[in-house]
Amino acid sequence: MSSLFEPTPPNILPELHQRLLAFHGKPAPRDVWDPLTQLIYSLLSARTKTEVSLQIIRDLRNRFDGWQGDWTRLRDASIAEIEEVIRPITHYEKKSHQLKETLQQISDRIGVLRLEPLGRYRTEKIRAWIEQLPGVGVKTSAAVVNFTTLRRRALCIDSHHQRIAQRLGLSSPKADARQVEADLMALAPEDWTPEMLDEDHSLFKLQGQTLCTKNEVRCGRCPLLDLCPTGKERATPKRGPW
Numbered sequence: 001m002s003s004l005f006e007p008t009p010p011n012i013l014p015e016l017h018q019r020l021l022a023f024h025g026k027p028a029p030r031d032v033w034d035p036l037t038q039l040i041y042s043l044l045s046a047r048t049k050t051e052v053s054l055q056i057i058r059d060l061r062n063r064f065d066g067w068q069g070d071w072t073r074l075r076d077a078s079i080a081e082i083e084e085v086i087r088p089i090t091h092y093e094k095k096s097h098q099l100k101e102t103l104q105q106i107s108d109r110i111g112v113l114r115l116e117p118l119g120r121y122r123t124e125k126i127r128a129w130i131e132q133l134p135g136v137g138v139k140t141s142a143a144v145v146n147f148t149t150l151r152r153r154a155l156c157i158d159s160h161h162q163r164i165a166q167r168l169g170l171s172s173p174k175a176d177a178r179q180v181e182a183d184l185m186a187l188a189p190e191d192w193t194p195e196m197l198d199e200d201h202s203l204f205k206l207q208g209q210t211l212c213t214k215n216e217v218r219c220g221r222c223p224l225l226d227l228c229p230t231g232k233e234r235a236t237p238k239r240g241p242w
């Protein structure tokens with residue numbers, strides 16, 4: 001994918017990664033979960049603050065005995081019981097139905113309520129399978145294969161990652177998360193491990209939460225300024241009509 005204003009330099013992603021690493025420091029190590037727990041978390045966490053979503057996962061584990069990744073009791077719980085626990089999250093009524101339906105479909109289609117059996121397939125096939133489940137999109141499928149014990153190569157494109165890739169001109173302003181992931185994966189060195197891609201995701205997220213937020217950009221402090229068409233354009237004084 002070429003930049004909006006000039007050709008994308010070679011090795012741009014490793015360069016961005018190193019600069020973000022130097023600026024933000026190494027992201028906190030991930031608590032690597034089993035893939036089903038990650039799927040439940042991803043389904044519930046949309047439009048809900050991270051701290052609230054993490055607490056809900058803890059509450060679900062305590063209430064439905066899910067600490068070992070066995071979510072049978074959650075699947076078999078009533079909607080009212082599920083809602084009682086997940087009430088603090090956004091759209092909890094819709095999500096309680098979605099969650100129960102998702103767990104039932106996994107049981108029916110795999111024969112066991114676990115996602116590890118998908119590990120025998122190649123990554124694209126696993127993701128396509130997961131994306132057929134209710135409410136699951138490309139961001140969730142990437143998280144399930146990359147952040148978990150499956151540890152496959154994928155880039156989870158959340159709103160921060162998408163916005164910054166577009167401001168950097170690495171993806172078209174109209175690109176959706178699937179396209180942004182494809183654009184960035186085309187720039188990722190082949191020897192980047194799943195863990196490295198996970199770290200890249202975390203660094204972009206940190207950048208999006210601090211210097212390059214949705215409503216405010218601090219380009220003057222940004223370590224990416226000289227590589228960023230949006231930042232450079234903002235720094236260029238506008239010429240008057242005279």
Ligand code: SF4
Binds near residue numbers: 224232
């Ligand atoms: S230079 Fe500005 S727009 Fe570009 S990534 Fe940095 S903060 Fe965002």
